[in-house]
């Protein structure tokens with residue numbers, strides 16, 4: 001067997017890797033920096049299970065939302081620590097209180113983004129907040145299966161392609177499994193993120209302990225980066241001027257499949273879809289947004305029931321039409337800029353500095369505009385505080 005699915009459409013969901021009981025598939029960093037399956041022909045028995053499990057070859061079933069809500073959690077500290085309205089930690093807390101386990105994306109000790117499992121509320125901060133990096137599924141599907149087989153409740157959160165990968169891997173429905181995906185812009189690779197982390201470490205002469213793409217400490221909900229260094233120094237960085245994040249914004253560095261995403265639609269593969277309600281003020285004048293407001297969709301009865309059973313969740317019904325107008329990625333994928341292909345073609349040959357200078361640095365006028373915007377934001381907040 002040469003190929004499990006079309007390379008350009010491969011999402012790196014790792015369903016093939018997880019399904020292979022012969023250990024014949026490894027997820028390996030390819031020339032473009034993304035994890036891709038590689039088959040060891042010596043170990044492969046040509047059973048075809050990897051091909052049959054792959055959601056590119058066999059799309060996971062989708063359902064249209066049955067409820068759409070503007071939402072946030074009444075738990076202030078959880079809401080502030082999350083990217084959006086903190087719906088994820090509210091659901092996760094409910095599942096953990098019932099003795100369940102929660103899977104989501106966390107940083108490991110080297111700042112790699114990897115799917116991890118938590119079993120207590122104390123560990124929740126590890127999973128909270130968006131890491132705009134493709135997470136490594138590693139053993140998460142297999143562990144999910146093991147927990148479900150023991151009768152434990154599992155809440156699994158991931159990109160739509162990861163939730164589809166999990167569903168195909170499990171091959172049957174579990175009443176005890178709850179899944180969330182999110183409206184997804186697309187993902188750059190962990191390999192590229194590592195280059196950015198090393199650049200920070202060189203610049204600040206310290207190991208990076210944590211990185212938030214969506215710190216709410218300075219400006220509330222939005223994109224503001226916060227770097228925590230080993231010596232406990234904190235640095236706030238203008239998100240648009242962080243090279244890694246600039247590549248994400250401008251859609252230069254996303255995985256090939258993200259430009260033709262089969263999940264950029266209202267038909268969803270999960271029980272609950274999470275997302276930001278960026279345009280909330282257009283529809284609900286006077287809403288205070290600084291702590292974060294989500295726009296979420298209940299896609300199944302199970303999703304609807306769990307949402308309505310969480311007392312701290314504020315749920316205000318919204319129309320699907322508003323959701324589609326607010327969330328472009330509910331009906332189209334990101335557009336591929338011409339620089340994407342040249343970036344990927346030269347990725348393995350260029351150093352970080354060369355990639356940064358050629359692709360990940362905004363024009364001087366854009367930099368000035370962003371710096372000025374931050375000064376205005378700081379002064380406005382200072383005025384409000386005074």
Ligand SMILES: Cc1cc2nc3c(=O)[nH]c(=O)nc-3n(C[C@H](O)[C@H](O)[C@H](O)COP(=O)(O)OP(=O)(O)OC[C@H]3O[C@@H](n4cnc5c(N)ncnc54)[C@H](O)[C@@H]3O)c2cc1C
Nearest residue numbers: 082083084085086087088104105128129131157185275276
């Ligand atoms: C790569 C990416 C692209 C996104 N694009 C959009 C978008 O275009 N529009 C939009 O409205 N929302 C998008 N989101 C979702 C949004 O950023 C929030 O994560 C979501 O609204 C949930 O916020 P919350 O406050 O409820 O919970 P949070 O506490 O912020 O929880 C985030 C949840 O997502 C999981 N997660 C974080 N990073 C990853 C990752 N790299 N891979 C898989 N799971 C992860 C966490 O484990 C956690 O379960 C995106 C998220 C990611 C990670």
